[in-house]
Amino acid sequence: MPERPPAIVARGIQRAFGRVQALRGVDLTVPYGEVTALVGPNGAGKTTLLLILATLLMHDDGGVSVAGHDPVEDPGAVRAKIGWMPDSFGVYDQLTTDEYLTFFADAYRLPAAAAARRIAELLELVHLTEYRHQPVHVLSRGQKQRLGVARSLVHEPEILLLDEPASGLDPRSRVELRDLLRGLAADGAAVLVSSHILAELSEMADRVVFVADGVTAGEHRLDELTPATHRWRIQARDPDDLAEALSAFGVTATEAGGGHEVELDGDDAAADLLADLVTDGVRVTAFTPLGRTLEDAYLDLTDDRR
Amino acid sequence: MTLSGIRTMARQEFRVRLRTGRWRTALMVWTSVIGLFSLLLWSALQWLGVTSSIGVTMFSTLMLFVLSLALLVMPATSAQSVNGDRERGTLASVQVTRLTAADIAIGKFAAAWGTGLVALALTTPFAGWAVLEGGVGWLRALAVLAVVALLIGVVCAVSLAASAVFPRTTTSALAAYLAVFALSFGTLIAFLLASALTAETVQRTYGERTVETRVPQTHRVWGWLAPNPYVILADAVPSAIPAGPAGYVLGFEAGRASQYAVVGPVIDPMEWIRNGVRGLRVPPADDYGAYGEYTPYGDAVAIDPRTGEAEDGGPVWPYGLAFNVALGAGALWITVRRLRTPMEEPPGGTRIA
Numbered sequence: 001m002p003e004r005p006p007a008i009v010a011r012g013i014q015r016a017f018g019r020v021q022a023l024r025g026v027d028l029t030v031p032y033g034e035v036t037a038l039v040g041p042n043g044a045g046k047t048t049l050l051l052i053l054a055t056l057l058m059h060d061d062g063g064v065s066v067a068g069h070d071p072v073e074d075p076g077a078v079r080a081k082i083g084w085m086p087d088s089f090g091v092y093d094q095l096t097t098d099e100y101l102t103f104f105a106d107a108y109r110l111p112a113a114a115a116a117r118r119i120a121e122l123l124e125l126v127h128l129t130e131y132r133h134q135p136v137h138v139l140s141r142g143q144k145q146r147l148g149v150a151r152s153l154v155h156e157p158e159i160l161l162l163d164e165p166a167s168g169l170d171p172r173s174r175v176e177l178r179d180l181l182r183g184l185a186a187d188g189a190a191v192l193v194s195s196h197i198l199a200e201l202s203e204m205a206d207r208v209v210f211v212a213d214g215v216t217a218g219e220h221r222l223d224e225l226t227p228a229t230h231r232w233r234i235q236a237r238d239p240d241d242l243a244e245a246l247s248a249f250g251v252t253a254t255e256a257g258g259g260h261e262v263e264l265d266g267d268d269a270a271a272d273l274l275a276d277l278v279t280d281g282v283r284v285t286a287f288t289p290l291g292r293t294l295e296d297a298y299l300d301l302t303d304d305r306r
Numbered sequence: 307m308t309l310s311g312i313r314t315m316a317r318q319e320f321r322v323r324l325r326t327g328r329w330r331t332a333l334m335v336w337t338s339v340i341g342l343f344s345l346l347l348w349s350a351l352q353w354l355g356v357t358s359s360i361g362v363t364m365f366s367t368l369m370l371f372v373l374s375l376a377l378l379v380m381p382a383t384s385a386q387s388v389n390g391d392r393e394r395g396t397l398a399s400v401q402v403t404r405l406t407a408a409d410i411a412i413g414k415f416a417a418a419w420g421t422g423l424v425a426l427a428l429t430t431p432f433a434g435w436a437v438l439e440g441g442v443g444w445l446r447a448l449a450v451l452a453v454v455a456l457l458i459g460v461v462c463a464v465s466l467a468a469s470a471v472f473p474r475t476t477t478s479a480l481a482a483y484l485a486v487f488a489l490s491f492g493t494l495i496a497f498l499l500a501s502a503l504t505a506e507t508v509q510r511t512y513g514e515r516t517v518e519t520r521v522p523q524t525h526r527v528w529g530w531l532a533p534n535p536y537v538i539l540a541d542a543v544p545s546a547i548p549a550g551p552a553g554y555v556l557g558f559e560a561g562r563a564s565q566y567a568v569v570g571p572v573i574d575p576m577e578w579i580r581n582g583v584r585g586l587r588v589p590p591a592d593d594y595g596a597y598g599e600y601t602p603y604g605d606a607v608a609i610d611p612r613t614g615e616a617e618d619g620g621p622v623w624p625y626g627l628a629f630n631v632a633l634g635a636g637a638l639w640i641t642v643r644r645l646r647t648p649m650e651e652p653p654g655g656t657r658i659a
């Protein structure tokens with residue numbers, strides 16, 4: 001089977017707001033069947049980029065194709081294929097959750113019977129079934145956020161553009177969102193999600209696109225980012241004992257976060273070191289792997305934050 | 307643009323509008339105010355001892371009042387429609403659906419107009435009361451309601467456009483009220499100033515005397531009054547009064563009003579506006595002396611020498627109505643353009659999301 005062309009291809013996108021150059025040349029590729037994370041500091045232009053992809057904002061320069069269509073030339077064709085969730089959005093007062101989703105189902109021209117079925121399914125998916133007849137504006141922030149996810153999925157889009165969907169969600173809802181997005185990607189959808197919660201993205205995303213200061217600073221597969229060496233943080237009852245033992249074993253350690261951070265060649269080396277420390281009589285209280293690969297890359301990238 | 311898209315948007319807007327408790331109260335207050343006005347009007351006419359065609363007076367006055375109230379209230383209902391949705395963060399989510407800019411604009415317009423028509427429908431019992439008092443034909447009543455309905459639509463469209471053009475809701479509300487003010491009073495002011503500028507020196511003979519006076523040539527500038535909603539309403543509907551000597555029907559000379567009110571013919575404010583405006587279209591007569599008449603209008607109206615009636619310069623309302631319909635259509639067009647996405651510039655420094 002021939003490889004499907006990417007869901008989103010963007011090359012050299014530029015966009016200015018007055019004298020603020022929000023985007024100064026963003027390149028982005030979002031393939032089907034994978035979750036792509038969009039990461040960057042505040043004001044990097046993530047929301048602006050998503051607005052352009054969602055057919056809401058024109059770009060000044062560059063080329064964009066979403067679902068094989070140009071969002072400026074043929075926004076209707078793009079809209080039929082994408083689901084967009086803004087980072088902050090309002091809900092209509094005085095509508096029930098059910099009516100809210102029904103309106104959007106109508107707006108996406110779903111036939112009434114199909115719409116009712118889809119809405120029941122979505123409410124179940126985001127655990128809002130019991131709030132079906134509640135007015136939307138009484139929902140909590142996290143519940144509204146989940147409703148927003150449901151709304152963006154109403155018409156079963158093949159491409160999802162989510163702007164910080166996890167903000168305001170409780171831990172369980174985050175895990176569920178992660179599983180939901182992974183599931184959609186597994187079913188062949190293209191998911192582009194911006195977030196600041198890197199630990200979560202590293203579990204959810206296949207690819208990561210760094211945007212800083214309006215330009216693409218890097219496009220990587222997440223497994224490429226995983227370096228050969230891993231880092232662990234070790235804590236002990238007596239830190240001096242620990243430091244002594246580590247230097248005796250010839251392991252270079254840096255003091256950080258109330259413990260010592262060490263770089264080791266994988267899990268076996270870590271297990272060996274722990275065994276050695278315990279045998280040596282160091283009373284180890286914590287031996288934590290630091291899953292900070294994405295965070296490291298991010299911090300490197302944004303070192304020179306203005 | 308599709309009919310189902312417009313219907314989806316309109317239904318949504320209508321539902322959101324009617325759900326808020328405020329709306330029910332507003333419609334109740336509206337109905338009470340109009341009911342109270344009708345009652346006071348009726349009592350006043352009874353107290354004055356007006357006997358002839360009390361229904362005509364009531365209906366005419368009531369509908370002018372309803373128009374005034376509608377002009378006052380309508381901007382408040384739709385002048386925050388688009389930018390209010392933007393502020394609440396609900397617009398962008400709708401714009402990414404398959405509803406087009408035209409669907410959204412026309413749907414919103416339909417809901418706003420529909421609300422206005424509901425308000426108008428609530429006045430029909432009182433209008434019906436006036437009709438039952440006699441003197442007003444059903445055709446006339448329907449024509450009046452239709453013209454008011456149309457004018458309400460125009461105000462809604464203009465207010466909606468204001469909400470799409472201005473980023474802040476306070477600015478758009480102000481703009482909508484200014485537009486209504488310009489139509490109701492601005493046209494009058496413009497007409498008065500313009501007609502002063504047209505004044506020419508004319509020699510006139512009043513019996514033996516010849517006098518030189520400056521006479522405004524209103525027939526050249528009456529157009530300024532045409533867009534006025536009161537003028538359109540009063541002029542568009544068929545007259546309720548059988549033709550009679552102008553000086554008599556309109557015999558409202560100072561100090562003699564009460565006398566005419568009691569014994570005189572029908573008091574019809576719409577008729578006054580209508581005759582006044584149509585009279586403006588007649589070029590001033592060169593020589594009044596020949597007929598020895600002088601009209602209560604002063605110089606504005608000439609008396610037709612053959613019939614002895616005020617000359618009718620022809621209807622004004624087709625021009626006014628055409629202007630207003632064009633205004634409404636233009637406003638809708640602007641609204642559609644402003645809702646079109648992808649957007650080149652987010653309006654006035656606001657964020658889209």
Ligand SMILES: Nc1ncnc2c1ncn2[C@@H]1O[C@H](COP(=O)(O)OP(=O)(O)OP(=O)(O)O)[C@@H](O)[C@H]1O
Binds near residue numbers: 043047048655
């Ligand atoms: N409508 C607008 N008018 C003027 N400037 C804007 C507008 N929208 C965005 N900007 C500017 O463009 C830049 C990028 O903003 P954007 O919202 O895309 O950042 P972001 O990456 O989403 O940030 P965050 O992580 O805080 O959400 C910022 O400097 C912002 O001030």
Ligand SMILES: [Mg+2]
Binds near residue numbers: 046163
């Ligand atoms: Mg953002």
